Amino acid sequence: MKKKLAAGGVVLAALALLAVGTLAYLVSEGRATNTITTGTVKIELHEYSAYDPQNQAEPVVYENPEGNLVPGDQVNKIPVITNTGTADCWVRLKVTLREKEEQTPAQRTAEAQPGLADVIDMDYNEANWVQENGWYYYKTALAPGAAAVPLFTKVSLSEEMNDYFQGMAFDIDLQAEAIQSKNNDLDDKDVNPYAALWQVS
Secondary structure (H helix, E strand, O other), X not given: OHHHHHHHHHHHHHHHHHHHHHHHHHXXXXXXXXXXXXXXXXXXEEEEEEOOHHHOOXXXXXXXXXXXXXXXXXXXXXXXXXXXXXXXXXXXXXXXEEEOXXXXXXXXXXXOOOOHHHHEEEOOOOOOEEEEOOEEEEOOOEOOOOEOOOOOOEEEEOXXXXXXXXXXXXXXXXXXXXXXXXXXXXXXXXXXXHHHOOOOO
């Protein structure tokens, strides 16, 4: 009887060892690597003197006009913002008129005179852009590869410019910015809904 129990014990032990071995074979380890690529927000700003994408015409890069301009003159100056990233984005543009003081005539008086904004006109596009807090905001988010309808196409010197502006050189500075549009929706309840898009915490 004891021999049977002993034999049985040996058998049980062997089965237990086999069971342990079987469990070891049933255990499996796997590893998966998930690659997540974030989108990119990137824009380019170019200026043209001729731009007609609807007719697929080759744009002409803007160059400063030769010679001096006089009151009543008009030049083509077309800023174009293009989304060169991989994510949809909102864009905005700031226009700053700045006099080059180093080229100001010495005879100019310190009396109050019109500012540049009073004598330099641009045909602002109010159908596609809205002005808020000193910036012009494009009303539609730009898809990758898309270009915004230009904010303006022409710069004109008023015929009302007086002698104060003789010999003056000035710059038109353009600053463009972009921010993602996904998960950054426009809220019409804000006083300045487009400007609110840039209030990143």
